[in-house]
Amino acid sequence: MAVSGLDSSNNQTPVKNVVIAGGGTAGWMAATALTRLLGKSIKVTLVESKDIGIVGVGEATIPPIRTFHKLLGIDEKAFMRATQATFKLGIEFENWREQGHSYIHSFGITGRECWAGEFHHFWLRAKEYGFGGEFGDYCPELMAAKQNKFATSEAMPLNFAYHFDAVAYGRFLKSLACEAGVTHKEGDIEKVVVCPQSGNIQSLQLASGEVVNGDFFIDCTGFKGLLIEQALHTGYDDWQHYLFCDRAVAMQTELPAPPCHIPKV
Ligand SMILES: Cc1cc2nc3c(=O)[nH]c(=O)nc-3n(C[C@H](O)[C@H](O)[C@H](O)COP(=O)(O)OP(=O)(O)OC[C@H]3O[C@@H](n4cnc5c(N)ncnc54)[C@H](O)[C@@H]3O)c2cc1C
Numbered sequence: 001m002a003v004s005g006l007d008s009s010n011n012q013t014p015v016k017n018v019v020i021a022g023g024g025t026a027g028w029m030a031a032t033a034l035t036r037l038l039g040k041s042i043k044v045t046l047v048e049s050k051d052i053g054i055v056g057v058g059e060a061t062i063p064p065i066r067t068f069h070k071l072l073g074i075d076e077k078a079f080m081r082a083t084q085a086t087f088k089l090g091i092e093f094e095n096w097r098e099q100g101h102s103y104i105h106s107f108g109i110t111g112r113e114c115w116a117g118e119f120h121h122f123w124l125r126a127k128e129y130g131f132g133g134e135f136g137d138y139c140p141e142l143m144a145a146k147q148n149k150f151a152t153s154e155a156m157p158l159n160f161a162y163h164f165d166a167v168a169y170g171r172f173l174k175s176l177a178c179e180a181g182v183t184h185k186e187g188d189i190e191k192v193v194v195c196p197q198s199g200n201i202q203s204l205q206l207a208s209g210e211v212v213n214g215d216f217f218i219d220c221t222g223f224k225g226l227l228i229e230q231a232l233h234t235g236y237d238d239w240q241h242y243l244f245c246d247r248a249v250a251m252q253t254e255l256p257a258p259p260c261h262i263p264k265v
Contacts, residue, residue: 015216016042021189021204021227022220023048024055025166028173029068030218035180036072045183047204047212052188055222057250059166060091063107063159074176082172085164089145107159108141185212189221192231201227 111119126132219227
């Protein structure tokens, strides 16, 4: 696999030197993916500030995270141990429509479609005739979640994701990425140097005076958008007018119930 970028004259050249700005979840995911997938064909450097913290709240993931782990050959047991992960079959929205109403967004597929049509058509017709039960009754993940059950099995694969400690996940990926050859630099990025001719980023200047050169830069500086926003002014698409919620509060809580027992299959 070859990656190419633009040099100062806007010519296409092979990328040899990738610089990632930021060492939160995004930065270490990018670093691990690049080094594990492209091996020694490129040099990867990650710059992060120890004084500027990461968001790092508990990470509730969705199933594509498993595809990402599979792609990188990440061992599930090692990952779960390192990040205190739990399995999840869906996301429960309590008091969602109104007080007392709850809705589970389950990860699985509901019912089976066939050549004649998708499942919901058959379910709707069944409802007209007065049978068929709830739509969610046909989703194994939802039924398992409601009954506090979980198992991994080849015979009946459930679609699942994880909930884990984001800070621990960053640490876990950092160890994989550094093992695979990522150069890790600690320091505050003070200036993003842009080539006046091409408009491309040339280097990052750190507070220590060190200059980090690269031919491909990935902005993982979170809300700041140090490279894409502050240096390149790519523009931000504000969706505030679509969204009902404009804030989030993260806190630790007591367990509402003991974790359920997971049987070995
Ligand atoms: C309350 C809350 C709940 C959330 N829940 C979820 C969830 O359930 N599931 C989910 O997927 N996401 C969730 N998110 C979103 C997710 O946590 C964040 O999008 C993600 O952690 C951001 O990671 P990041 O690596 O992009 O940025 P950050 O964690 O902000 O990392 C930024 C990095 O850039 C570095 N940096 C910044 N400026 C400089 C500089 N000048 N010099 C050097 N380094 C610099 C910092 O040191 C840091 O390493 C939640 C967010 C919040 C606030």
